[in-house]
Amino acid sequence: xxxxxxxxxxxxxxxxxxxxLSHKLMLRAGLVRQLAAGIYxxxxxxxxxxxxxxxxxxxxxxxxxGQEMTMPVMHPAEIWQKTGRWEGIPEMFxxxxxxxxxxxxxxxxxxxxxxxxxxxxxxxRDLPQIWYQIQTKxxxxxxxxxxxxxxxxxxxxxxxxxxxxxxxxxxxxxxxERAYRRIFERCGLRFHVAQSDTGMMGGxxxxxxxxxxxxxxxxxxxxxxxxxAANVEIARGVxxxxxxxxxxxxxxxxxxxxxxxxxxxxxAIDPRLTIKSLLFxxxxxxxxxxxxxxxxxxxERKLTRALGEEARAAHPDEVRQHLGAPxxxxxxxxxxxxxxxxxxxxxxxxxxxxxxxxxxxRGVSAGRDFExxxxxxxxxxxxxxxxxxxxxxxxxxVIEIGNIFKLxxxxxxxxxxxxxxxxxxxxxxxxxxxxxGPARIAAAAVEQLADADGIVWPAAIAxxxxxxxxxxxxxxxxxxxxEGIYDACRAAGLDALFDDRDxxxxxKFKDADLLGVPVRVTVGNALAKEGVVEIKERRAPxxxxxxxxxxxxDTLQEVLAHPR
RNA sequence: CGGGGCGUAGCGCAGCCCGGUAGCGCACCGGACUGGGGGUCCGGUGGUCGCAGGUUCAAAUCCUGUCGCCCCGACCA
Numbered sequence: 001x002x003x004x005x006x007x008x009x010x011x012x013x014x015x016x017x018x019x020x021l022s023h024k025l026m027l028r029a030g031l032v033r034q035l036a037a038g039i040y041x042x043x044x045x046x047x048x049x050x051x052x053x054x055x056x057x058x059x060x061x062x063x064x065x066g067q068e069m070t071m072p073v074m075h076p077a078e079i080w081q082k083t084g085r086w087e088g089i090p091e092m093f094x095x096x097x098x099x100x101x102x103x104x105x106x107x108x109x110x111x112x113x114x115x116x117x118x119x120x121x122x123x124x125r126d127l128p129q130i131w132y133q134i135q136t137k138x139x140x141x142x143x144x145x146x147x148x149x150x151x152x153x154x155x156x157x158x159x160x161x162x163x164x165x166x167x168x169x170x171x172x173x174x175x176x177e178r179a180y181r182r183i184f185e186r187c188g189l190r191f192h193v194a195q196s197d198t199g200m201m202g203g204x205x206x207x208x209x210x211x212x213x214x215x216x217x218x219x220x221x222x223x224x225x226x227x228x229a230a231n232v233e234i235a236r237g238v239x240x241x242x243x244x245x246x247x248x249x250x251x252x253x254x255x256x257x258x259x260x261x262x263x264x265x266x267x268a269i270d271p272r273l274t275i276k277s278l279l280f281x282x283x284x285x286x287x288x289x290x291x292x293x294x295x296x297x298x299x300e301r302k303l304t305r306a307l308g309e310e311a312r313a314a315h316p317d318e319v320r321q322h323l324g325a326p327x328x329x330x331x332x333x334x335x336x337x338x339x340x341x342x343x344x345x346x347x348x349x350x351x352x353x354x355x356x357x358x359x360x361x362r363g364v365s366a367g368r369d370f371e372x373x374x375x376x377x378x379x380x381x382x383x384x385x386x387x388x389x390x391x392x393x394x395x396x397x398v399i400e401i402g403n404i405f406k407l408x409x410x411x412x413x414x415x416x417x418x419x420x421x422x423x424x425x426x427x428x429x430x431x432x433x434x435x436x437g438p439a440r441i442a443a444a445a446v447e448q449l450a451d452a453d454g455i456v457w458p459a460a461i462a463x464x465x466x467x468x469x470x471x472x473x474x475x476x477x478x479x480x481x482x483e484g485i486y487d488a489c490r491a492a493g494l495d496a497l498f499d500d501r502d503x504x505x506x507x508k509f510k511d512a513d514l515l516g517v518p519v520r521v522t523v524g525n526a527l528a529k530e531g532v533v534e535i536k537e538r539r540a541p542x543x544x545x546x547x548x549x550x551x552x553x554d555t556l557q558e559v560l561a562h563p564r
Numbered sequence: 565c566g567g568g569g570c571g572u573a574g575c576g577c578a579g580c581c582c583g584g585u586a587g588c589g590c591a592c593c594g595g596a597c598u599g600g601g602g603g604u605c606c607g608g609u610g611g612u613c614g615c616a617g618g619u620u621c622a623a624a625u626c627c628u629g630u631c632g633c634c635c636c637g638a639c640c641a
Contacts, residue, residue: 012590012602013576017634037633091640108641142565142639150640198641217640300638405641435641471600506601513601524600 001464003499007044010511020215022443023147025455029514031442031463038144038152045515046442048463048495050155053187053438054134056460057157060183064175066130066159071112073136077102079111083414091139105138110407110433113160114415117429124164124421127429128172132159134438146215148439149399155439161432162412164421166204169406169430173205176404176434180209184401187441188458190448191401194220194229197301204406210398211440213447218398221380225391233301236376237384237393239293242272244348247363252351254360258328260294263360267351271295275345275352275364277330279319279337280311287314287322289332291341293350296378298342306340306375325355332370333361339372346374399444402436449539455516456539464497465489465560467517471505471524481533481549482523488553494560513538519559521552535559 011028018024026032031046042050058068077094080086086104093105106112113131121127134157141152148154161172177193184191189211196208208231210220221235222228230236257263264271274294281287285307292298304310316327322337323330331353332339349363366372382395409428412418417429442461449456459465466489470482482498489496497517499508505524512520522534532546535555547555 009574011575016570016576019635034633085641089641110641139640143635143637145635403641433641474599504599504601504603506599506603509601511602522600526600 001044001497003497004501008515009043010514018147020146020149020443020447021450022149022213022215022446025446025450025514026147026443029455029516032148038141038150040148040151040153045463049442049457049461050438052461052463053441054157056186057134057183057436057438060179060186061130061132061157061159064130064179066132068132068134070133070135071106071109071116073106073138075104075106075112077104079115079415080104083111083114083411085111091141093138093140107137107139108433108435109133109158110160110411110431111415113162113433114411114417114429114431117162117412117417118415121162121417121419121429124419127162127164127419128168129162130159130172130175131162132157132434146217146443148443149215150217151439154437157436157438159434161434162417163430163432164419164427165430166406166408169204169408169432173404173406173432176432177207180402180404180434180436183436184209184211184441187445187461188449189401189441189444192220192222192229192396192398194231195234196231196403197233197305198405203410204408206403206405208400209402209404209436211401211444211448212396212398213444214397215443215447216397216399218400219395220398221384221393221395223386223389223391223393225386226389228386228388228393232299232380232395234305235380235393236387237380238387238390239296239344239378239381239384241344241348242270244273245269247349249349249361249363249369251354251359252362253358255358257360258326263351264294267360267362269351273348273350275331275350277332277353279314279322279327279330280307281314281318282307282309282311284309285311285338287318287337289323289330289335289337289339290377291332291339291345291352291372292378293342293344296342296344296381298377299379302375302377302379303340306377323355325353326357329353329357329359330355331361331364332366332372333364335370339370340377341366341372341374342377343374344378345372399440399447400437401440401444402434404434405432407431407433450516453510454514457516457518459518459560462516462518464495464517465519466494466496466556467512467515467520468496468498469505469508469512469520469522470498470500471508471522473500473502475528478523478527481527482521485521485523485533485549485552489556492553492557494556519556521556523549 009030014024015027033041095103137156138153144150144152163169191209191211194208196206198206219232257266260271260274271294276292276294278290280290319327349365351360351362352364354361383392386393412429418426421427446455468482468486470478486496486498518538520536526532533549534544536544
């Protein structure tokens with residue numbers, strides 16, 4: 001591609017709307033433009049990156065027997081009503097056709113797959129199947145953000161497995177896990193595979209593929225010792241217990257001290273020796289006093305799981321009503337509501353609110369001073385012990401780039417996707433569903449590899465393999481040599497970008513660094529003086545080779561064959 | 565949905581408090597010089613100041629409403 005006449009608008013400054021590194025760089029390097037909140041145009045360069053990622057995904061999906069197809073973006077409401085997902089999903093775009101019929105814009109395709117399977121799959125002999133597509137999804141996100149990382153419209157590779165039973169599903173699931181690992185490895189990403197919450201998809205199990213990066217939205221706990229990795233939503237860490245002083249139970253005056261920090265400072269104790277008491281109200285169970293250790297924070301997803309329903313934080317007047325004391329002075333002793341405590345509080349004696357303003361209780365122990373149900377409730381912090389091997393856990397910020405779910409029979413039963421087994425008995429098809437976000441792969445690669453000068457693409461997903469820069473358009477020798485190199489690259493099957501603009505060299509070099517193409521060939525003064533051009537790797541700018549112009553292609557192929 | 569911020573030329577911003585001819589840098593167009601890390605000089609083009617209403621002799625500026633975008637949180641198949 002020749003730059004002079006291409007739509008490749010680079011920006012000298014960071015756009016004011018962009019915060020995340022990948023957002024800034026993808027805008028600056030001319031990969032994308034934003035049409036509306038969470039809705040993006042992919043310009044030619046961005047399109048190329050996505051296509052290269054999609055090629056890798058296709059190869060690996062085909063390798064495990066995936067069959068590519070295309071399902072509709074727009075669906076009749078009926079199939080969603082049958083599975084019960086028509087109601088209660090705020091992200092669903094709903095619309096009506098001209099006759100007033102309800103339609104939905106697809107955010108995922110379990111319903112369509114189950115509908116299709118209900119018509120086309122009849123016998124155990126038809127199973128297993130792996131169906132996939134690379135197609136646009138629409139989700140009315142509450143808060144699109146971070147550029148291309150969280151959008152309302154995005155392309156997704158979604159695949160679905162159909163199996164006769166759970167054992168077969170396990171095999172399809174394992175095949176996907178292997179394929180996903182290969183895809184992300186080939187894309188040049190650092191990533192982790194972690195157990196995850198099955199969430200509203202329901203189902204038998206799930207894993208997420210997570211790429212560490214600063215702009216991430218999730219956190220995972222990782223164990224370097226045994227490889228344990230889990231989203232903090234479900235990760236179980238074992239916090240070290242503090243040294244408990246030999247307290248007898250007594251009241252202590254804590255005037256004007258409400259927060260854990262204030263109380264522990266006033267009493268000159270370790271915050272780990274305090275209990276944080278939070279009143280929640282559950283729709284069915286009513287008020288629940290939730291306890292975590294003073295230095296811990298409650299993870300609300302864990303609370304939801306422990307309660308079996310979603311509770312909300314109580315209003316200050318509700319706290320007073322149920323416990324007779326203001327927020328900050330409440331505690332479990334004598335509380336006339338159910339108490340749910342984090343596992344970390346099973347042992348030891350703590351300082352807790354006394355349900356009276358200005359007073360706390362010292363030496364409070366679960367079991368002796370109050371009754372509580374225990375559950376894992378606190379968000380895992382770095383340094384807690386691994387639940388499997390006891391080594392310290394690390395916590396990393398990550399972006400989800402793929403997920404795999406064992407769905408079970410929820411969708412097939414709702415839509416009548418049945419088959420006849422060997423005994424002639426009708427059985428529901430066991431489904432799995434699996435997603436990858438190509439745009440997130442691209443953004444995660446930018447986040448992980450960029451340096452101060454711009455993007456550094458992994459060779460496998462770079463928009464071009466070679467970036468040819470001619471220093472001076474006035475020098476006919478340079479131009480002829482650069483044209484020759486550009487033509488030779490293309491003839492050899494290398495994707496090349498040719499900066500043929502009449503710009504000063506500095507502008508071209510800055511843009512080349514910004515765009516992040518793996519290898520740059522510079523045709524400049526050294527050509528006339530020494531008969532050589534320069535070949536430089538984007539990721540190793542200090543290493544530069546000077547090669548005669550007829551050796552360029554060989555050198556390029558060598559460099560590209562051994563990235564980094 | 566709760567909290568905060570911002571909408572002025574293609575991009576980045578000033579002007580707004582204290583009403584009175586809409587400005588700067590970059591980009592863009594023409595010219596001259598220059599040519600290895602975002603050049604210099606000369607001359608230009610380009611703006612319903614997000615939108616609507618109000619106050620006023622006069623509104624980018626004050627008031628009311630509204631739309632859009634960003635950030636934090638909630639949410640997230």
